[in-house]
Amino acid sequence: MSSLDEVLEGAKTVFTVFGLPITESVVNTWLVMAVLIILAIVLRRNLQMYPDKRQNIVEIIVEGLTGLVTSTMGPKNKNFTPFIGTVFLLIAFSNILGIFGLRSPTADFSVTFAYGIVTFFCIHFFALKAKGWSYIKGFGQPFIFLLPINIIGEVAKPFSLGMRLFGNLLGGSVIMAMISGAIAIFVPAVASIYFDLFSGFLQSFIFIMLTMVFITIAKDDDD
Amino acid sequence: MLNLDPVTFIIMIVNLIVLYILLRWLFFKPVNNFLEKRRQKVHDDLDNAQRDREEAQRLLEEHRQLVAENKQEAAKIIDNAVRQADMRKEEIIAQAGQEAAAMLERAKAEIAQEQVKVMEELRADISNLAVAVAEKMLARNLTAQDQEAIFTAVLEELESHAN
Numbered sequence: 001m002s003s004l005d006e007v008l009e010g011a012k013t014v015f016t017v018f019g020l021p022i023t024e025s026v027v028n029t030w031l032v033m034a035v036l037i038i039l040a041i042v043l044r045r046n047l048q049m050y051p052d053k054r055q056n057i058v059e060i061i062v063e064g065l066t067g068l069v070t071s072t073m074g075p076k077n078k079n080f081t082p083f084i085g086t087v088f089l090l091i092a093f094s095n096i097l098g099i100f101g102l103r104s105p106t107a108d109f110s111v112t113f114a115y116g117i118v119t120f121f122c123i124h125f126f127a128l129k130a131k132g133w134s135y136i137k138g139f140g141q142p143f144i145f146l147l148p149i150n151i152i153g154e155v156a157k158p159f160s161l162g163m164r165l166f167g168n169l170l171g172g173s174v175i176m177a178m179i180s181g182a183i184a185i186f187v188p189a190v191a192s193i194y195f196d197l198f199s200g201f202l203q204s205f206i207f208i209m210l211t212m213v214f215i216t217i218a219k220d221d222d223d
Numbered sequence: 224m225l226n227l228d229p230v231t232f233i234i235m236i237v238n239l240i241v242l243y244i245l246l247r248w249l250f251f252k253p254v255n256n257f258l259e260k261r262r263q264k265v266h267d268d269l270d271n272a273q274r275d276r277e278e279a280q281r282l283l284e285e286h287r288q289l290v291a292e293n294k295q296e297a298a299k300i301i302d303n304a305v306r307q308a309d310m311r312k313e314e315i316i317a318q319a320g321q322e323a324a325a326m327l328e329r330a331k332a333e334i335a336q337e338q339v340k341v342m343e344e345l346r347a348d349i350s351n352l353a354v355a356v357a358e359k360m361l362a363r364n365l366t367a368q369d370q371e372a373i374f375t376a377v378l379e380e381l382e383s384h385a386n
Contacts, residue, residue: 011231020230029235033242040250047257049264062254082251086243105235110228114235 004177007170011108025105032093032105061085072212074220080212083122087115088208095169095200098176099192104200107169109162116158116165119211123157127218135218161210168203172196346378353377 013021043058051059065085070078094106105111127135139150172195180188357373 011228021228022234023228023231026231026234026238029238033238033245036242037245037249040246044250044254047254049261058254059258062251062258066255081255082247083243085251086246087239089246090239090242108228108231109226110231111235113227114232115239117232118236118239 004174004181007103007107007173007177011103011105011110023108023110024103025108025111028097028102029090029094029105029111031102032090032097036089036093068208069212072209073216077216077219080215084208084212087119087211088204091115091165091204091207092201095204096196098173098196098200104169104173104196106165106203107173109166112166112169113158113162115207116160116162119161119214120154120158122211123214123218124154126215130219157214161207165203165207168199172199346381349381350374350378 011023011025013023014027015022043054043061047055047058062081062085065088066078066081069081069084073080091106094111095104098104098107131138139154140147141150176188176191176195179191354370354374357370
């Protein structure tokens with residue numbers, strides 16, 4: 001467990017490439033990506049008509065995510081499943097990295113804001129693709145003087161998404177560090193189940209739910 | 224901590240996009256294709272099973288009908304055969320009866336013929352005999368007239384006896 005000071009200090013620079021600092025967050029994210037890619041390759045190997053245990057896990061993951069996306073975004077947006085699934089798995093695995101004593105990349109605002117910005121561009125890209133010019137005009141609805149407020153509302157979305165994830169994860173890390181500092185035995189393990197595992201999954205779930213809702217509203221709402 | 228590190232920020236955007244492309248290529252696409260294929264297969268299999276069941280039902284129905292038709296046909300054939308045999312029996316009996324009657328008829332005719340022949344022979348013999356007896360008794364030759372008269376008388380007498 002990292003101490004409270006380490007947590008509050010922020011992500012350390014691990015090494016530099018051409019003078020660019022590569023932080024702990026980036027390295028840990030690469031670790032998560034490597035794990036996810038290896039898992040993907042191992043899990044999806046030789047799929048059978050009669051699934052075994054390994055394949056059941058694969059099917060539960062894919063069908064669960066597909067079901068979540070189709071029920072939230074509607075069946076016609078089923079194609080968003082790989083993107084939403086990727087965001088979910090990346091954030092969830094990043095969040096629960098705390099269990100292994102590593103710093104969660106998602107406890108770094110630079111990371112969560114990057115995810116928020118990707119979502120932001122997705123929202124407006126797909127909305128423009130679906131609605132075209134009428135989407136831009138929609139910002140002047142219902143009255144033209146609401147235009148600035150509508151724009152602020154849109155710009156706030158990546159910040160709110162990023163801040164929410166960052167705040168929850170950092171808060172969890174801080175509390176975990178404090179508990180570890182106060183009582184070293186047993187209690188941190190129990191608390192870790194809540195703050196790292198449960199909260200980690202919950203926050204990644206919230207993130208993808210909001211992403212799906214934002215994209216669907218911008219893309220498919222008729223008003 | 225809350226300050227935005229541009230290097231981390233940009234690397235994370237790239238990370239997310241790269242991971243998305245890789246996971247879609249390595250995981251979501253193939254698994255989804257596979258699941259879709261299996262759904263299709265299950266669907267097809269169920270359809271086929273339904274079709275096969277209907278086909279079997281139809282064949283069974285057809286066979287039942289065929290068997291019933293055959294039974295009817297067989298009954299008809301047996302019936303016909305029995306009727307024909309009956310007819311033939313009647314015919315044979317009738318023919319036999321006719322033949323028997325014809326034979327009887329022929330026998331009767333032959334008997335009658337024989338009777339007539341015998342009677343004729345008898346008549347000739349008797350007339351000769353009568354003439355010879357008369358000649359002997361009279362010891363003289365009768366005239367042709369006498370002979371005729373006697374002959375007729377004897378014959379009449381004989382005939383009345385015979386009858």
